[in-house]
Amino acid sequence: MGETSTWGPARLLVLIVVSGLVALAVLAGLVLAVVGALTAEQRDGAGAAPRPAAPATDLSQQDALAAAPMPTADPDTALPGPLSNRAGGVLEVPRATGVGPADVPTGFPRTPEGALAQLAAIDVTAMQTGSMDGVRQVIAEWAAADGPTPQTWSGAHGMASLLSAAGLSGAGSPQLAIVVRPLMGLIKGTVGEEFAVVCVNFEFTVTVEETSRIAIADCQRMAWAGDRWVIGAGAEPAPAPSVWPGTDAALDAGWRELRHG
Template identity: 55%
Template structure:
C-alpha cells in the first residue's frame, strides 16, 4: 500500500506496507505522483447473519471490497450521477475520552459517525502520542493497540518521510474530513462494520490532498461505540469523493448536519 505526497519539494511516503500491521487504506498523491498499485477486492455489502455471531463478524470484516487503482485517490472530476440519499450522521452529544466527540446512538449511522470522529481526532492530533491516546481509549481488548493500530503506523511513516519527529511539527498540518461512507454490514444490533471515505489534506509549506478510506469493527459497549477485537477489516477502496467511481463503489455522501 503506497502513498506519495509531494509538498514543498519534499516527497512524503504516507503509508507503506500497512497491510502487515493493519488494514487502514491510505493513498495520498498530488498530480506528480505515480499511478501506484491496486488491491484485489470486491464489494459485498449485505449483512452477515447466517453464521454463529463470532464467525459472522469475522466473515463480514474479512469480506473483500471493490478493487480500485491507487490513482483513484487523487482529486478527480465531480460526478453528476446521483449517489442516492445521503447518510445522515447523528450529532455528538458529549465529548468522550481523548477529546473524541461521542454520544452517538446505537445505530449503524451512529457507528459510522463514531469511527469518523476517532480517525479525525487521531490524525489531526499531529503526533503519535495523540493517536495512541485515542486508540487506547477507543479499542476493546483484542482490538488495535497503541503499537499495532494502522493509523499509528501510517502517521509514523508520514513523520519519517517528512523529516519530523513523532511529536509532529508546527510546519506540518493534517486535516481529515469525512465526506462519503457506507455500511458494509451488521451482525445483530451491536456489531457494525462502517466504512468512511475521507479527504486528507497534508500541509508542509504547501498543501497536497487525496482520499483515505477506513473500515473498522465497531461494537456497542454499554453506552458507546468502540473498535472491537479482531484483525482490522479488509481494505476499503480509497476513492476521491463524489467522483463517478466513488458512487459506483457504493459510497454515499455524508450529511453531517
C-alpha cells in the same frame, strides 16, 4: 524539508499507502459482546455482571461479513479528480452530543449510522493531532480489550512514517498541518444491534510547505461497549477502495455522501 516537488500528490499517495495510513485508524476485528461490557466496567469501576458472549453463530456471521470482499479501484483514483454529475446516494449520520476520552466526540446512538459517525470521530481526532502522543492517546481510550494498542495500531505506525518522511520528531511541528474530513461512507452490514462493519471515505489534506490532498478509506468492525461504540479486537475487515469523494469512481464503488441529520 527538501524540494517542495517531493511533496506532490503522487509521492504523498505512495507515502500514505505504504506507511499504513490508508487504514487510518485501527487494526480492528472480531468483537465479543462481553468485551464491550467488560471494557465499560473497567472504565467505570462498576460491578454489574457481564453479559454472555455472543453465540458462535453470531461470531461466524461477523467474520464472514468482515471478510467479504469490497470493490477495488486503481490507486490513481485516490487523487483529486473530476466530480460526477450523477446524483449519488445520501447517508444521514447523527451528530455528537458530547466529548469523550482523548477529546473524541461521542454520544452517538446504538445504530449503524452511530457506529459510522463514531469511527469517523476517532479517525479525525487521532490523525489531526499530528503527533505520536496524540494518536497513542486516542487508541488507548477507544480500542476494546485485546484490540489494537498504542504500539500495534496502524494509525500510530502511519503517523510515525509520515513524521519521519517529513524529517520531524514524534512531537510533530507547527509547520505540519493535517486536516481529515469524512465526506462519504457506507454500512457494509450488521450482526445484531451491537456489531457493525462500517466504512468512511476521507479527504486527507497534508501541508508541509505546500499542500497535497488524497482520499483515504477506513473500514472497521465496531462494537457497542456499554454506552458507546469502540473499535474491537481481531482481524481487520476487507479494505474499501480509497476513491476521491464525489467522483464517478466513488459512486460506482458504493460510497454515499455523508450528511448530518
